[in-house]
Amino acid sequence: MGIFKVNPAQLPEDVRERLGEHPISIRADSFLGLVSDQTDILHLVFDLLTPHPELAEGSLVTTEINNDRVVYQIVNATVKERGLDAQSVRGVLSVEAVKLGKWTDAGPEPVKWVPRPNTPVFLVPPKGAAFDLSTVGVVPRSSVYVRPDINRMVHHNTAIIGVLGAGKSTIAYQIIHRMIREGINVLVIDITDQYSISLSHLFREDENRSRTTKIQMAIAPTVNRVDQSPERGGNIVDFRRALAEEMNSFMDGEDRLWIVNPQHFDVTMQEGRPSGSAAAFRHLSMVEITKHVAEAALTKVQADGLSESARLCIVLEEAHSLVPEFNSAASKQDQEAAVGTARVVMQGRKYGLGFLVVTQRTANVSKSVLNQCHTVVALRNFDLRAQEFLEPYLGPHFVRVLPTLEQHHGIVYGPGFNLQQPLLVKFWDYEEFKNAALEQWGSQILTERGVGEAEVAEENLSLDDEVPF
Ligand SMILES: Nc1ncnc2c1ncn2[C@@H]1O[C@H](COP(=O)(O)OP(=O)(O)OP(=O)(O)O)[C@@H](O)[C@H]1O
Numbered sequence: 001m002g003i004f005k006v007n008p009a010q011l012p013e014d015v016r017e018r019l020g021e022h023p024i025s026i027r028a029d030s031f032l033g034l035v036s037d038q039t040d041i042l043h044l045v046f047d048l049l050t051p052h053p054e055l056a057e058g059s060l061v062t063t064e065i066n067n068d069r070v071v072y073q074i075v076n077a078t079v080k081e082r083g084l085d086a087q088s089v090r091g092v093l094s095v096e097a098v099k100l101g102k103w104t105d106a107g108p109e110p111v112k113w114v115p116r117p118n119t120p121v122f123l124v125p126p127k128g129a130a131f132d133l134s135t136v137g138v139v140p141r142s143s144v145y146v147r148p149d150i151n152r153m154v155h156h157n158t159a160i161i162g163v164l165g166a167g168k169s170t171i172a173y174q175i176i177h178r179m180i181r182e183g184i185n186v187l188v189i190d191i192t193d194q195y196s197i198s199l200s201h202l203f204r205e206d207e208n209r210s211r212t213t214k215i216q217m218a219i220a221p222t223v224n225r226v227d228q229s230p231e232r233g234g235n236i237v238d239f240r241r242a243l244a245e246e247m248n249s250f251m252d253g254e255d256r257l258w259i260v261n262p263q264h265f266d267v268t269m270q271e272g273r274p275s276g277s278a279a280a281f282r283h284l285s286m287v288e289i290t291k292h293v294a295e296a297a298l299t300k301v302q303a304d305g306l307s308e309s310a311r312l313c314i315v316l317e318e319a320h321s322l323v324p325e326f327n328s329a330a331s332k333q334d335q336e337a338a339v340g341t342a343r344v345v346m347q348g349r350k351y352g353l354g355f356l357v358v359t360q361r362t363a364n365v366s367k368s369v370l371n372q373c374h375t376v377v378a379l380r381n382f383d384l385r386a387q388e389f390l391e392p393y394l395g396p397h398f399v400r401v402l403p404t405l406e407q408h409h410g411i412v413y414g415p416g417f418n419l420q421q422p423l424l425v426k427f428w429d430y431e432e433f434k435n436a437a438l439e440q441w442g443s444q445i446l447t448e449r450g451v452g453e454a455e456v457a458e459e460n461l462s463l464d465d466e467v468p469f
């Protein structure tokens with residue numbers, strides 16, 4: 001049977017009674033329709049009876065399950081035909097929404113049942129949400145904020161996945177500010193050299209450069225060292241020693257951010273026994289250097305003992321170049337190195353070492369690394385293989401939304417957001433976030449240089465205030 005148009009005042013008595021029980025039903029304009037066929041435990045389907053101008057992908061709707069008000073997020077709408085025979089067929093809009101749960105102050109709580117047929121569905125009234133620095137963003141057209149749990153984000157490893165230019169690095173920048181605020185050290189492995197420009201206020205450039213320079217100076221003299229034992233030839237041993245020293249000084253020192261470009265290190269290994277005083281050398285790839293950096297980090301955190309809280313996060317920017325999937329690796333050595341880094345991801349957790357993996361090509365990133373990322377930030381994505389990878393995390397409905405996600409929107413999931421189901425989020429504008437972070441957290445996150453800049457900005461502000469008109 002099809003229902004084509006309903007005026008709430010004309011609804012059956014029992015439905016009207018139920019409407020009266022819902023706080024939301026007080027708003028006559030928020031009634032949308034009734035729970036219809038195809039609704040199941042995971043998702044809600046309803047025919048749209050009262051269109052609402054603000055209804056859109058990502059909007060929140062609500063219905064009742066066993067007296068609990070349960071919230072769903074709209075992920076699709078389909079035009080369908082309803083009617084008993086050819087004469088009475090009419091087109092209706094059938095809306096699909098994914099269950100988020102019962103809303104509590106801490107976020108959605110799972111509800112493990114379905115709404116009864118014909119239960120009314122309401123739009124959670126669209127509201128604007130003011131910027132809130134303690135959150136990463138808001139559910140579109142609502143005032144439902146999304147709060148990160150940075151410690152768990154690091155502890156359970158996080159992946160940021162999206163197409164070129166989707167905003168992956170910008171989300172990583174935001175998260176890095178938050179990690180530093182929590183007192184977590186962040187080591188970024190970045191072959192794009194973007195982070196040192198974008199995050200220049202978070203570290204002392206001379207310190208960062210001096211770490212790189214010290215390692216370079218320690219390895220330069222022995223780049224062609226020949227040794228009777230091939231494993232001692234080249235500068236790999238010096239590289240590992242210098243790396244360990246810098247890792248210790250970073251973890252024990254005052255800086256919270258260290259940015260490393262593996263391409264800045266010329267690391268060599270001797271290939272085979274020497275013939276006379278000459279030997280062949282191999283230059284380590286960035287995949288291998290990444291493994292050595294990760295191992296040095298693990299050695300340091302292990303020496304510092306077990307830790308319930310996160311102490312160090314390694315950011316793998318363009319992770320497909322640093323921890324390639326087995327069949328995307330350029331060489332056998334790279335395959336082994338990626339396995340080595342994956343082992344560090346596995347072992348680091350107990351010692352407070354976690355990873356933030358940033359990539360546009362999930363197919364080419366080591367699955368042993370990606371599968372250990374329990375928190376996911378999925379941005380716009382057209383790649384079928386990425387969608388395939390994300391489906392177990394996000395479910396089929398949210399995966400379908402990925403290609404059409406707007407700029408600055410993403411689907412987040414996992415312990416790093418205290419979410420047991422995915423949620424479509426609109427992230428804060430980065431500039432707004434950064435300005436608020438510098439203003440409110442300045443003393444905790446800024447380097448001396450950054451603090452200087454903030455003070456100058458404040459001075460300018462007070463000068464402006466004094467202008468007498
Ligand atoms: N939340 C945001 N607020 C403001 N601007 C943003 C936001 N997210 C992304 N942008 C802007 O969008 C552009 C692309 O973002 P970004 O460089 O982070 O994307 P990406 O996915 O890392 O790209 P690539 O694949 O090239 O590495 C940048 O100019 C960035 O400033």
Ligand SMILES: [Mg+2]
Pocket residue numbers: 168169170
């Ligand atoms: Mg990027």
